[in-house]
Amino acid sequence: MKKPMESPMESPMKAFVCPHCSVVLSDNEEIRLLMDNPSAEEVGVIRLNTEVGNYEVKRSQEVRQWNPGNKLILSCPHCKKNLQHDDDTKALLYICYGNNVPDLQIIFSTIIGEHYTVLLDMKGQVLQKIPIEEPDRSVSKNMWEHFTW
Ligand SMILES: [Zn+2]
Numbered sequence: 001m002k003k004p005m006e007s008p009m010e011s012p013m014k015a016f017v018c019p020h021c022s023v024v025l026s027d028n029e030e031i032r033l034l035m036d037n038p039s040a041e042e043v044g045v046i047r048l049n050t051e052v053g054n055y056e057v058k059r060s061q062e063v064r065q066w067n068p069g070n071k072l073i074l075s076c077p078h079c080k081k082n083l084q085h086d087d088d089t090k091a092l093l094y095i096c097y098g099n100n101v102p103d104l105q106i107i108f109s110t111i112i113g114e115h116y117t118v119l120l121d122m123k124g125q126v127l128q129k130i131p132i133e134e135p136d137r138s139v140s141k142n143m144w145e146h147f148t149w
Pocket of ligand 1: 018077080081
């Protein structure tokens with residue numbers, strides 16, 4: 001029996017994985033990456049929303065400076081490799097749906113305040129450019145500070 005078509009964007013099995021070591025970097029809600037903020041000489045952890053196009057982020061409190069236009073360096077918490085893609089203002093992750101084989105590539109800006117996300121297939125064909133969405137500002141503060149990407 002054929003499985004019904006499922007929109008990959010809404011699949012609960014979506015996992016973001018490191019393109020270098022294939023470790024899963026996400027749970028259902030967040031992608032956890034190492035973050036280097038070279039302009040402020042600060043290193044910490046950043047959590048990105050797994051909803052593609054949602055630019056809300058959380059950062060660990062050791063990172064105090066968060067200035068639009070500043071470039072971040074993101075890396076894998078497991079293999080520590082840089083996730084940079086092509087130029088040093090973009091990062092790359094793979095997306096898997098329900099198995100360990102990457103189905104999509106996602107490229108996003110690492111510049112604070114720049115809303116840029118592109119989904120590609122594994123051959124590099126652009127599938128979707130994600131429009132800017134209004135971030136949800138209703139999230140309350142906890143031990144993580146909430147900021148907009
Ligand atoms: Zn890795």
